[in-house]
Amino acid sequence: MFKRIACIRIGGGSAAHDAAEEAPTAIFVNGRHLTTVTLSPGGFEDFITGYLYTEEIIGSADEIESVRIEGNRISVITKNVFKRVSVKKTILSGCGGAVSYIDTRKLPAIDSDLMVSVPEVEAAVAALAAPGPLDAVALAGGGRIVARAEDLDRHNALDRVIGRGLQDGLDFSRTVAVGTGTVTSEMVRKCLIAGIPVLVSTGVPTALAVEVAEETGLCIVGFAGTPEMGVYAHPERVIGLGA
Template identity: 80%
Template sequence: MFKRIACIRIGGGEIARDAAEETPVAIFVNGRHLTTVILSPGGFQDFITGYLYTEEIIKSPDEIESVRIEENRISVLTKNPFRRGTVKKTILSGCGGAVSYIDTQKLPTIDSDLAVSIPEIEAAVAALSAPDPLDAVLLALDGRLVARFEDLDRHNALDRVIGRGLQDKLDFSRMVAASTGAITSEMVRKCLVAGIPVLVSTGTPTALAVEIADETGLCIVGSARTPEMAVYTHPERIVGCSGA
């Protein structure tokens, strides 16, 4: 994921430093170009499984007939060869085509009775560290790591862990997802599609992420590595939370 690059130190002298590699990858579904994404090298099978699932192009890995992975291209055939894919992103609605608000009624909601403890959250966050400038995302069950990936983009890393979980047939309704960086509305959407009930981050959530999570049943915990760790939505999912 890193390549040694020569550079000149401002104070003088030539040095070599590690630079993260990035790969533009074109995604084709049933022969049609879906999108092009920027990924850290490797792990494309996990990524494409999670990505197609969170974009709601497939409902399970069983719908994938074949995946052909080349250096800068991923070609997917589904069992329904006439299926057309579109990139969803956060669902918006408005009048006359103008974006005006988030229609949370079109988003999935969380159906899980999972409640996690602070020690479980701390154990998950302890496994999150990633070398700069990469982000890390993991899935944990009862405080135990079950999947972890790094990427230049934490949204891609989230797709990777979801893809790994799908292939391992994990029960997402019992899982905690933990991430470095800020929690965005798009990360919330991906967790909702997968049915992950708790999303933890070392950073803080955006206001829009909190709004969507609050209306759809997702618990958000932010600033998880600091004394300022806080529950932003659905504190009933956190054991011993005073707001529950």
């Protein structure tokens, strides 16, 4: 995932350090080009399983017949080879062709009674560990990390751990997603598709992410692992607030 590169320092002299590699990767489903994404190299099978699931192209890992990885090309055959697919972005609504807002009625709501304690949140963030130049995302359940991934983009890392969870038969309704960076509405959408009830981040959520989470039952915890840690949506899912 890293390559040694050299630089000339502004103050004089030279140095070398590890830089994250990028892999522009073309995705084909049933022989048709779906999209091209930029990923960290490796772990493509976890990513493609999670990505196709959160884009609602498949409903489970079992719907994938085969995955072939050739360099920076991922070719997927689904069991329904005649299925035509397209990328679904965050569902928006508007009139006269003008997109104006996210229609939360078209998004699934969280159906889980999971509650987490503040110590559990803190332990999950500590187990995530410092990611360095990459974003990191993990799924925690039963007091331990059950899946973890790093990528150039936290959305891709989230797809990777969801893909791993699908292949392992994980019950997402009993898990917490823990990651680095800003929580976006797209990350909220991915958690809603998977049914993950709690999303924790070392960063802060966007205002739109909080609005969507409030309407769909997702709990968001921001600034986790810092004195500024706070719950931005559905605090009833967190035990020990103010303790």
